[in-house]
Amino acid sequence: MKKSARNTFLPTDRAGMTARGWDELDILFVTGDAYVDHPSFGTPLLARLLEAAGFRVGILAQPDWRDLDALRIMGRPRLCAAISAGAMDSMVNHYTAAKKIRRDDAYTPGGQAGARPNRAVIAYTAAIKGAFKGLPTVIGGIEASLRRLAHYDYWDNKVRRSVLVDSKADLLLYGMAETALTAVAKRLADGEAIETIRDLRGSAVLVDSCPETAVQLPSFDEVAKDLSAYNTAFRLTSEHTNPFHGRPLAQQHGNRWVLVQPPALPLRPEELDRIYALPFQKQPHPDYTDRIPAYDQIKFSITSHRGCFGGCAFCAIAHHQGKTIQSRSIASITAEVDRLTRHPEFRGTISDVGGPTANMYGLHCGDPQSEQACRRSSCLYPKPCRHLVQSDRLAVKLLHAIHDNPAVKHLFIASGIRYDLLPKQPTYFDELLAHHVGGLLKVAPEAACETVTRVMHKPGPDQFAFFLEHFRQRSQALGRRQAVVPYLISGHPGTTLADMVETALFLKRHRLKVEQVQDFTPTPGSLSTCLYYTGSDPFSGAPITVPKSEHERKLQKALLLWHLPANRKLVDEALRLAGRQDARTELLDAPPKGPTGQRRTTRRRR
Ligand code: SF4
Structure with missing residues (x-):
C-alpha cells in the first residue's frame, strides 16, 4: 500500500504522526486487538470519534506489554491513555470453557494466539503507568465494563476485586462510552485533573467514602466469602441498570469505594449516524501482511443498531450496550452500503445487516413513561411486554432500501434473530426466508x-x-x-x-x-x-x-x-x-x- 494510503489510517508510529504534522498525541489508545479501521471494533470507533472532535489520537494495537520502549514509540500523550483488552475479555479469548489454552485468536493477524496478555486491562495499564509516570489512564471495553464491580472469575475460581482496583487506573468507562470518553478528553484538555472527573454517566471511580445518594452494595469482602451477599449485590446492581432511573452504586473495597455512576443515556439515531459517517477505512492497517479472521467476517457487514432487550441470562450484551435498541437511520445505513459497494474487493454481497439481534432493528418501547420506570431485564421474557412495539415495518423498509442499490446482488442476515418475534413480524420473516438466508x-x-x-x-x-x-x-x-x-x-x-x-x-x-x-x-x-x-x-x-x-x-x-x-x-x-x-x-x-x-x-x- 502506498504511503498516502497508510496516512488515511490513524497513526500507529512516529511516521504516521509526522505525516499529519503532529509532534505529540493528545490521547494514546492501547488495544488488545489488531487495528482494523472499522466501526465494528470499539477502539477505532472511539479513536475516530475523538479525531473528529479535534484531538490528536494514535493507536497502539497489541503492543508488547513487557517492553516499555514499544509503548513509547509515539511518545507521551498530552492528555491520557485509553486502554482496552479488545473486543473480547482476554480470558475468554485465551481459554476454552474447559480452561484449555486456545490456539487461535480471530482478532490477530494470521489468527495467531498470544498477542495480548492475560487480564489485558491490568497488564496494559501497569505497562502504561511504567512507561509514562503520572499519565492519566482510562480503561474501557468489554473486559473493564463487565468487571467494574467485584465479580466471580471462572479462571481463578474466586471472586475478584473490581478491575478498577486491580489495574489502579484513574477512571473506568463502561458501555460503549462515546459520550463519556469525549467528555473526559474535553475536560482534561480544559485543564481539569482526572481525579475530579467523578460525575460522568457510564463511569466508575475510586472514592474515599460512600456518597449519600448511592446504593450501597455488599462490600468486596462480603461478596467474596458469602454467597447470599453475592446474590444481593447482583440483584441490587440489576435493579439499577435502567439509565433513566438507575442510581449510583457503591461497593467498598478495603478502605475505599468503587463508585459506579448510572449507565449512559441511549444515543439518538442522529448521534449514531454521525459516528458511522466518520472516515473509517474499513480495512486492517496496511502494515499487516496476514489476514485477520475477525475482519474477514465483518468486512461486508453493516451494523444497523445496538442494544438488546432479549435479556437472556447468559448474555452480558445488555450490561454493555443497554436494553434500549438504538437504531441508525435508513439513510445513514444506505449511505454506508453505497460506500461499501466501492470497496475494491466488493463483489455484490452484503454479508450481514444487523446488531446483537437482527430483527430488533427499529423496535422500541411504546410508552416512554413506562420505559423510564421499567425494572424488567427483558421486554420479551417471561412474555412480551404490552408496551413493546414489535412491528417489522422499519426492518422491512431497511431491507428494501439496501436492495434498491443496484450494486447489491445479495443481502444476507448473519446476525442472530429472535424467532419468538415471528408472529408479530410476518413480513420480515417472509422477506428473510425468500431473499436473505445464505443457505x-x-x-x-x-x-x-x-x-x-x-x-x-x-x-x-x-x-x-x-x-x-x-x-x-x-x-x-x-x-x-x-x-x-x-x-x-x-x-x-x-x-x-x-x-x-x-x-x-x-x-x-x-x-x-x-x-x-x-x-x-x-x-x-x-x-x-x-x-x-x-x-x-x-x-x-x-x-x-x-x-x-x-x-x-x-x-x-x-x-x-x-x-x-x-x-x-x-x-x-x-x-x-x-x-x-x-x-x-x-x-x-x-x-x-x-x-x-x-x-x-x-x-x-x-
Ligand atoms: S415497559 Fe416493557 S417494552 Fe418498555 S422497556 Fe420495559 S419491558 Fe420493555
Whole structure:
C-alpha cells in the first residue's frame, strides 16, 4: 500500500504522526486487538470519534506489554491513555470453557494466539503507568465494563476485586462510552485533573467514602466469602441498570469505594449516524501482511443498531450496550452500503445487516413513561411486554432500501434473530426466508427443554418448534434449499442430564443434527454466572442445580452430539445416569423421520 494510503489510517508510529504534522498525541489508545479501521471494533470507533472532535489520537494495537520502549514509540500523550483488552475479555479469548489454552485468536493477524496478555486491562495499564509516570489512564471495553464491580472469575475460581482496583487506573468507562470518553478528553484538555472527573454517566471511580445518594452494595469482602451477599449485590446492581432511573452504586473495597455512576443515556439515531459517517477505512492497517479472521467476517457487514432487550441470562450484551435498541437511520445505513459497494474487493454481497439481534432493528418501547420506570431485564421474557412495539415495518423498509442499490446482488442476515418475534413480524420473516438466508439461518434456542429455557430466560421449545415448522414450510413453498443452524449450550446452570436427554430427543424429532455445542462458560457479569457461582437464583432465592464436574459437562455435550459415533459410549452412560434407557432406541438407533434439515453448526464464542 502506498504511503498516502497508510496516512488515511490513524497513526500507529512516529511516521504516521509526522505525516499529519503532529509532534505529540493528545490521547494514546492501547488495544488488545489488531487495528482494523472499522466501526465494528470499539477502539477505532472511539479513536475516530475523538479525531473528529479535534484531538490528536494514535493507536497502539497489541503492543508488547513487557517492553516499555514499544509503548513509547509515539511518545507521551498530552492528555491520557485509553486502554482496552479488545473486543473480547482476554480470558475468554485465551481459554476454552474447559480452561484449555486456545490456539487461535480471530482478532490477530494470521489468527495467531498470544498477542495480548492475560487480564489485558491490568497488564496494559501497569505497562502504561511504567512507561509514562503520572499519565492519566482510562480503561474501557468489554473486559473493564463487565468487571467494574467485584465479580466471580471462572479462571481463578474466586471472586475478584473490581478491575478498577486491580489495574489502579484513574477512571473506568463502561458501555460503549462515546459520550463519556469525549467528555473526559474535553475536560482534561480544559485543564481539569482526572481525579475530579467523578460525575460522568457510564463511569466508575475510586472514592474515599460512600456518597449519600448511592446504593450501597455488599462490600468486596462480603461478596467474596458469602454467597447470599453475592446474590444481593447482583440483584441490587440489576435493579439499577435502567439509565433513566438507575442510581449510583457503591461497593467498598478495603478502605475505599468503587463508585459506579448510572449507565449512559441511549444515543439518538442522529448521534449514531454521525459516528458511522466518520472516515473509517474499513480495512486492517496496511502494515499487516496476514489476514485477520475477525475482519474477514465483518468486512461486508453493516451494523444497523445496538442494544438488546432479549435479556437472556447468559448474555452480558445488555450490561454493555443497554436494553434500549438504538437504531441508525435508513439513510445513514444506505449511505454506508453505497460506500461499501466501492470497496475494491466488493463483489455484490452484503454479508450481514444487523446488531446483537437482527430483527430488533427499529423496535422500541411504546410508552416512554413506562420505559423510564421499567425494572424488567427483558421486554420479551417471561412474555412480551404490552408496551413493546414489535412491528417489522422499519426492518422491512431497511431491507428494501439496501436492495434498491443496484450494486447489491445479495443481502444476507448473519446476525442472530429472535424467532419468538415471528408472529408479530410476518413480513420480515417472509422477506428473510425468500431473499436473505445464505443457505443457513442462525437461531439460538440454546436448549429445547422447558425447565432449562426458563432458567436461561429464553423462549420455550414450543416456540422453537413453531418457528421450525414455519421455516420449513415457507422455504419449501419458495423452492429454497435452506436450513436452520441451532445454537445450543450444554452445562448451563439448571441443566440436568435428564434435561439434556429431552433436548437431544427434541433435536432428533425435529430432524436437527448439530456438530458443535457451546459448553457453558461463566463469563463476568451475567445472571447465569451468578447462578453458577452461588447455586441459587438471586431474585427468588430458589436453589439451582449446577453441573460443574468435567465429566458431567462432557456427558451433557455428548447427548447433544448423540449422532457422532465417538460419543456413543458417553451417551449410553448419560442415559443410564439419567434413568432414561427408554430413550436409547429412539435416540441412537431409530432413523430420523424425514430428510435431515440440518447441515452443521458454526463455532461461536461468548
Ligand atoms: S415497559 Fe416493557 S417494552 Fe418498555 S422497556 Fe420495559 S419491558 Fe420493555
